[in-house]
Amino acid sequence: MPFDGGFLHKIAQELEPMIGARVDKIGQPNRDCIVLHLHNRGPVRRLVILAGAAPRLHFSAIPIEYPATPPMFCLLLRKHLGGGRLTAVSQQGLDRVLTLHFEATNELGDRAKFRLICELMGRQGNLILVGENGKVIDALHRVDFAASESRPLLSGLEYCYPPRQEKLDLTMTSALDAADRLLSGPDLPLSKALLAVLEGASPLICRELSFRIAPGDPPISALSPVQRATISAVLGEWGAALAPGGGTPLLLGGEKSDFTFLPQTQYEGTAVNQTPYPTCSELLEEFYRLKTGSEGVKLAGEGLRKQVSSLHERLLRKRAVRLQELEKSAxxxxxxxxxxxxSANLYRLEKGMTALTCEDYTAEPPYPTITIPLDARLTPSRNVQKYYTEYRKAANAEAVLRRLIAECEEEITYIESVQEALRRATTEGDLLEIREELRQQGYLKTLTPKGQKPLQKRRGGTLPPLRYRSSDGYTILCGRNNLQNDQLTLKTAHGSDLWFHIQKQPGSHVILLTNGTPLEDLPDQTIEEAAMLAACNSSGRESSRVPIDYTLVKNIKKPNGARPGMVIYETYYTMLxxxxxxxxxxxLEK
Structure with missing residues (x-):
């Protein structure tokens, strides 16, 4: 379900105990997110406000890392709200607009009131800081007159709340009045009619209310007298869930991924499971962690992917140019x-000649004639020397070009392995490790901003490798990136362990920990599972009959100066x- 007004109403109730809290810190981890650190008779709590593609607001228990240089909007909030206190929380009916009221000290040392208005609707949310005079100080996403003539959001303009739809707020309206509005409205399917009448109710909520009234979502005109009589009671259940202490935060899983605070009877007897959570904030945090984990990482790593892709294209162009030069040197x-x-016809040469036609005695008889261009300005011996000099230059150039082409191809192979690691990255930690690897290799010289610690020195260190358990109980480790591949193969694994890798393509190093069991005594199923995992964690993960090489770790060698993840081996088996x-x-071990 989208983050609807009803759910925002429940979050606002969770905010009530924080009235009077001091704003200890304000951070902005990315362009769409503001985090307020609130302290009020207990531990500091982080209030996360996201105004991006999936706008929402909730408390978070997850540590958040901020950039060394705060964005301008973050600095503005620190200037006006830092050290201030949260004095009230208000919502526009059950609309997705929440206002956080603050009292803080202004530049003159006087107490001043501010509103941080969280507009959490539509495809793009927004945060607007409004002064005591009702005028916009600034907005996270500025809206000029070209974008919206009716509601521009620019500094100095009067702020006006978004217009509300003509729907009923069940926290202010009785269930009987709402039932009357529903029955007197258009003859729509019941869930759509409820959606048109109830403010703050998502389609999921309306489908549930419709199911409780009349399973099958019939149109209003098809409701029986008994079903019509139950409408107000069911709407009363929705109103009770909206009340303080009402409802149960539920994470829907299985066949459907969603969240709600109204128990879903429509999914009883199906493969949809409902997991309760202590608070709506904890529910939201877990839902979006599961839902946007890979999507968020994809967006977070988009810039890095473009950098690596540009580097890959540049290397391909460089190789093509050098191959052309090599062809010329042939x-x-x-x-x-x-x-x-x-040299053989030197006696026939005279200064001033532009060409010599002679027999090519190196060919098979009868000897063909060949015309050799000459430089008329040079003596005969200098013309001979000129061709020998050009020959030596071309020969030297070929040797250099072959070496440069080999180095370029090695670099292309390495960058393709980085691209593969980026495709398999599922967490921000994965991206951090890949960035660190590229920094170590000199590709991202400005990776770590001034004031931030390198990855290895940050709290928590590096991520562990992926850990699997075979059907026979053997542990199988899989590197997430090239640095982990080196660590696994060269340091973690023992010589008697088995090493797996896709043949001649980018992929993870996979280690089967044999615990000293000889290769011939290892279960076939375990070996097959390790090979399958190597295929899943490689560029061949969408293919069939992927060739996987495997050998004892003691047969793996890393050449001096080789890039991360690059190894060689000669003795091996291959499995499809x-x-x-x-x-x-x-x-995968959970």
């Missing part, structure tokens, strides 16, 4: 031939396997 043998033939992501998920 004509050096012709230069040497010209030099040899000129098909990735099974559902099976891989079942083997």
């Amino acid at each position: 004509g050096r043998d012709q230069l040497r031939l010209y030099g040899d033939l000129l 396997t098909t990735p099974d992501h559902a099976a891989a998920q079942n083997l």
Whole structure:
């Protein structure tokens, strides 16, 4: 369900005990998120306000890392609200607009009142700081007259709340009045009629209320007298859930991913499970952690992906240019031939000649004639020397070009392995480790802003490798990135453990911890599962019959100066396997 006005109403109730709290700190971890640290007779609580594509507001227990240089809107909030106190929380009916009222000290040292208005509706939420005079101080997302003639949000303009729809707020209206409005309205399917009448009710809530009144979502005109009589009682249940202490925060899982605070009878007997949570804030945090984990990481890593993709394209262009140069240098043998033939015919040469036609004695008889261009300004011997010099330059260039092309191809292989790690990244920690790897390799020299610690020195350190348990009870480890691949293969694993990797393509190093069991005594199913995991964590994860090489760890060598994740091996077996992501998920240790 979207973050509807009813759910915001429950969050506002959770905020009530924080009235009087002091604003200890204000942070802005990204362009769409503001975090207020509130202290009120207990531990400091973080109030997270997201005004992005999925706007919402809730308390968070997860530590949040802020950039070294705060954005301008964050500095503005610190200036006006820092050290102030939260004095009230108000909502516009059951609309998705919540106002946080503050009292703080202004620049003159006088007490001043401010409103931080959280507009959490639509595809793009917004935060607006309004002064005591009712005028906008600034907005997180400014709206000029070109974007909205009716509601521009710019500094100095009078603030007006978004217009509310003509719906009924059940915290202010009786269930009987709401039932009368419903029955006298258009003849729509019951859930749609409820959606048109009730303020703050999402489609999920309206479908549940419709189910409680008349399963099957019939139109209003098809309701029986008994069903019509139950409307006010069911609407009363919704009103009771909205009241303080009412409702139960529920996370819906299984066949449906959603959240609500109204128990869902419509899913009883289905594969949808309902997990209760102590508070709506905890419910929201878990729901969006599960829902937007991979999506959030995808967005967070978009800039890094573009950087790596640009680097990959640049390397491909560089290789193409060098291959063209190498092709040109392939004509050096012709230069040497010209030099040899000129030497043999030196007696025929005179200064001022522009060409010499002679027989090519290096060919099979009858000897063909060949015309050799000459520089008329040079003596005969200098013309001979010129061709030998050009030949030596071309030969040297070929050696250099072959070395540069080999280095370029090695770098392309490495960057493709980084791209593969980015495709498999599922957490911000994964992205941090990949950034750190690129920084160590010199690709991101400005990765760590001044004042921030490198990844290894930050609290919590690096992420552990993915850990699986085979059907026979063996532990299987999988590197998340190239740095972890090196750590696993070269330091964690023992020589008797088994190493798996997709053949000649980017992918994770997978280690089967054998605990000293000889290869011939290992269960076939465990070996097959390890190979399947190597396929799932590789560039071949969407293919079938993926070739996986495996060998003892003691057979793996890392050349001096090789990039992270790059190893060589000569003795190995190869197995064809098909990735099974559902099976891989079942083997993953929780």
